[in-house]
Every structure is written in structure tokens, then in C-alpha cells.
Amino acid sequence: GAGVSQSPRYKVAKRGQDVALRCDPISGHVSLFWYQQALGQGPEFLTYFQNEAQLDKSGLPSDRFFAERPEGSVSTLKIQRTQQEDSAVYLCASSRDGHYGYTFGSGTRLTVV
Amino acid sequence: AQSVTQPDIHITVSEGASLELRCNYSYGATPYLFWYVQSPGQGLQLLLKYFSGDTLVQGIKGFEAEFKRSQSSFNLRKPSVHWSDAAEYFCAVGAGSNYKLTFGKGTLLTVNP
Numbered sequence: 557g558a559g560v561s562q563s564p565r566y567k568v569a570k571r572g573q574d575v576a577l578r579c580d581p582i583s584g585h586v587s588l589f590w591y592q593q594a595l596g597q598g599p600e601f602l603t604y605f606q607n608e609a610q611l612d613k614s615g616l617p618s619d620r621f622f623a624e625r626p627e628g629s630v631s632t633l634k635i636q637r638t639q640q641e642d643s644a645v646y647l648c649a650s651s652r653d654g655h656y657g658y659t660f661g662s663g664t665r666l667t668v669v
Numbered sequence: 670a671q672s673v674t675q676p677d678i679h680i681t682v683s684e685g686a687s688l689e690l691r692c693n694y695s696y697g698a699t700p701y702l703f704w705y706v707q708s709p710g711q712g713l714q715l716l717l718k719y720f721s722g723d724t725l726v727q728g729i730k731g732f733e734a735e736f737k738r739s740q741s742s743f744n745l746r747k748p749s750v751h752w753s754d755a756a757e758y759f760c761a762v763g764a765g766s767n768y769k770l771t772f773g774k775g776t777l778l779t780v781n782p
Contacts, residue, residue: 560712587768598673598759598772599713612769647712656701656763656770660712 558582560661562648568667569638577633577664581650588631589658590623591647599647605631617642638668671696671762675773682750683781690745690776692734692760701763702743703770704734708756716758719743730754755780 561580569575581588587606591599592615601615607628616623620639625631635642645665649658672695682688694700701720705713717728724736734745743760757777761770 589768596774598761598774599770600772601769604768615769649713656703656718656768658713658715658770660705660714662710662712 560648560650560659562646562661562664564664565662566665566667568669571639571668572637574634574636575638575666577635577646577666579631579633579648579650579661581629581631581648582652582659585650585652585659586628587651587653588625589649589651590631590633591649591660592617593645593647593663595644602633602646635666638666640668642666643668671700671764671771673760673762673771673773675758675760675776677776678774679777679779681779681781684752685749688745688747688750688754688778690758690760690778692743692745692773693741694743694760694762695741696762696764698764699738702734702736703761703763704728704732704743704745705759705761705772706730706756707759707775713759716745750778750780752780752782754778 563578590602593599603623604612605625620636622634645663647663649660674693703718704716719726719736757775759775761772
């Protein structure tokens with residue numbers, strides 16, 4: 557597609573529920589990134605894929621966070637047993653060559669109640 | 670590790686006035702520097718970037734930024750602000766061949782008519 561598409565736009569989860577956030581990158585973009593943006597903060601790096609390989613997951617806050625990109629296109633960020641501190645906007649970005657020409661999606665706003 | 674400081678949390682300017690948003694970075698070598706803009710409910714849009722060469726960089730929407738190594742700064746400027754420029758602005762730094770971006774906390778710009 558023309559841009560990076562994320563769904564859902566908004567998600568409300570009860571504490572302890574599992575959630576799955578989807579990212580459709582720009583067609584042909586090899587690299588895919590997830591960032592977390594807490595209220596009033598700048599985005600923080602979570603993880604990076606090159607095709608289907610997850611090359612860096614150093615930013616994932618805990619083992620409750622898991623990301624996959626099985627066919628090198630669509631990616632899913634899964635959060636298990638959500639906690640209130642997981643409330644944030646989750647941004648996905650893609651780039652053609654893995655360098656800094658990112659295109660960001662509009663994000664998924666997750667609220668844990 | 671690199672870091673970014675945006676000293677101004679909130680700036681208010683009148684429409685037609687000039688604008689300067691401050692950004693200071695910390696990194697041992699020559700960084701890659703970026704300015705992004707985020708409108709409410711939207712993702713991040715790249716305004717401009719500096720990799721090397723001319724230290725005065727032109728971007729979209731009439732914005733420019735100047736890299737000053739001696740001051741570790743990359744301030745964003747616009748000679749005449751339009752009401753549509755009201756948004757949050759983020760400075761970011763990338764290091765070497767690393768694909769990760771480190772963002773500042775952002776500056777919220779309000780434009781008065």
C-alpha cells in the first residue's frame with residue numbers, strides 16, 4: 557500500500573488480557589521497526605526485523621512482549637498479561653533498506669484498564 | 670549511548686512569526702540527525718535529516734535545520750509559522766550504521782492567530 561498501516565487504531569484491554577497489534581508495512585520494504593511512545597514522551601525503540609528475521613529485540617521491556625514477522629511482510633506485536641504501564645502508542649515503521657529513511661504508521665493507542 | 674535533549678516542552682508563537690526549536694544531542698562521533706513532526710492522532714512525518722556535508726539542511730514545509738558540531742546542536746527553524754504548523758516536534762539521533770533512532774521528549778508548538 558501507499559503507507560504503513562496499523563490496526564487497530566485504538567485498543568482498550570483489561571489488565572491481564574493478551575493483545576495483538578498488527579502492522580502492514582509499505583510493499584517491498586525489507587525493514588520493519590516497532591517503537592513505543594508513552595504519554596508525553598518520545599518514541600522508544602522496541603524491535604527490528606529484516607525480512608522475517610528479528611535482528612534486534614533489545615528494546616522489548618519484558619518477556620511479555622513478543623513480535624513476529626513470519627513471511628517478511630505483516631508484523632504482529634503481542635503483549636501478554638497486559639499491565640497498566642503498557643498503556644502507550646505503539647508505532648510501526650518500515651524502510652526499504654534498513655537505514656534511516658523510516659516511514660511511520662499512525663500507531664495503535666493501547667489503554668490498559 | 671546517544672541521547673537527545675529538547676529543552677522546551679511547549680512553545681507558543683503567533684502566526685507569521687519566526688520559529689526556532691532547540692535540540693541538543695550527545696554522541697561521540699558524527700551523528701545522523703532528524704526532525705519529525707507529529708500531529709494529533711497521527712504518526713511521525715520526517716521533516717528533514719542530516720547525514721553529512723552542508724550543515725544547513727532544507728526540509729519540507731519550509732523548515733530548515735543547522736548542525737553545529739561545536740554546540741552539539743541541531744536546531745529547527747522556520748521564518749514564518751502557519752497555523753497548520755501546530756503539532757509536536759521531535760528531534761532524533763542515529764549513530765553510525767545503527768538503525769535505531771533515539772528521540773527527544775518533544776516540543777509542543779502552539780500557533781496563535
